[in-house]
Amino acid sequence: MKIDNEMKLEFLSRSQNESFARSVVAAFVAQLDPTIEELSEVKTAVSEAVTNAIIHGYECGNGNVVIIARIIGDSVEIVVQDQGKGIDDIEAARQPLYTSKPELERSGMGFTVMETFMDQVEVESQPGIGTTIRMYKSFKTE
Amino acid sequence: MNVAFEYVNKTLIARIEGDIDHHSCDAIRKRMDNEILEKNPRNLIFDMDMVGFMDSSGIGVLLGRYKQIAGQGGKIAMIKVKPQVKRICEICGLQKIIPVYQDKRQAIENIKEC
Ligand SMILES: Nc1ncnc2c1ncn2[C@@H]1O[C@H](COP(=O)(O)OP(=O)(O)O)[C@@H](O)[C@H]1O
Numbered sequence: 001m002k003i004d005n006e007m008k009l010e011f012l013s014r015s016q017n018e019s020f021a022r023s024v025v026a027a028f029v030a031q032l033d034p035t036i037e038e039l040s041e042v043k044t045a046v047s048e049a050v051t052n053a054i055i056h057g058y059e060c061g062n063g064n065v066v067i068i069a070r071i072i073g074d075s076v077e078i079v080v081q082d083q084g085k086g087i088d089d090i091e092a093a094r095q096p097l098y099t100s101k102p103e104l105e106r107s108g109m110g111f112t113v114m115e116t117f118m119d120q121v122e123v124e125s126q127p128g129i130g131t132t133i134r135m136y137k138s139f140k141t142e
Numbered sequence: 143m144n145v146a147f148e149y150v151n152k153t154l155i156a157r158i159e160g161d162i163d164h165h166s167c168d169a170i171r172k173r174m175d176n177e178i179l180e181k182n183p184r185n186l187i188f189d190m191d192m193v194g195f196m197d198s199s200g201i202g203v204l205l206g207r208y209k210q211i212a213g214q215g216g217k218i219a220m221i222k223v224k225p226q227v228k229r230i231c232e233i234c235g236l237q238k239i240i241p242v243y244q245d246k247r248q249a250i251e252n253i254k255e256c
């Protein structure tokens with residue numbers, strides 16, 4: 001597949017960065033002429049993945065979060081990567097309402113939100129190595 | 143992050159301003175909990191007019207306050223909910239737990255009826 005455009009963003013795992021990270025990706029995706037609703041879906045999915053990298057991957061310690069977004073035709077691929085703790089049981093983690101941090105008032109709905117708002121969500125993770133989330137969405141212009 | 147408070151009798155109306163995400167939810171939670179502890183309101187209405195964005199971190203915050211208020215036999219509601227916030231609430235099944243009304247008047251009327 002031919003890549004039409006690509007961007008990469010790397011930042012320290014600080015919760016202050018959640019807002020600008022989702023805005024940057026939304027601004028990049030805007031060149032595909034999404035509807036306002038589609039754009040806020042992308043924004044929300046990115047917010048979930050970045051938040052997970054910060055609170056679960058790095059457990060609020062220091063580390064870098066990397067976002068790569070690629071435009072291929074009328075689709076976007078968004079990769080959110082951390083080199084944090086990793087996920088032991090990916091299938092369990094993806095279940096609605098599952099959270100390993102209920103004491104932080106987490107809802108356990110992050111993966112469900114990503115899956116609902118994006119066409120496809122892939123999770124790659126290894127304990128002690130890190131987690132990579134790959135999300136795809138296409139925008140059909142009528 | 144700012145939360146403004148207003149009372150109608152024993153009902154606390156909390157007007158949240160700005161995005162509700164993991165970054166802002168700590169401050170919102172603290173401000174809400176201080177107010178609830180200090181004034182002990184019976185019911186709680188979230189005014190979401192100034193919230194343009196919320197993710198699943200926000201769901202955790204709303205549910206946490208719901209548990210406090212409902213645990214004391216109080217009612218909880220949301221008003222002036224914007225489309226993005228509404229969708230995230232629907233996905234998470236929140237509208238079954240926290241009813242959404244158009245405005246303050248409607249919410250207060252419904253709280254009284256229960
Ligand atoms: N980047 C990550 N690194 C390590 N663990 C993760 C990561 N993302 C998700 N998880 C695990 O998956 C669980 C479910 O994530 P999610 O659905 O977003 O719910 P929540 O964030 O509310 O816990 C988390 O509680 C955590 O255990």
Ligand SMILES: [Mg+2]
Pocket residue numbers: 048051052109110111198
């Ligand atoms: Mg999450």
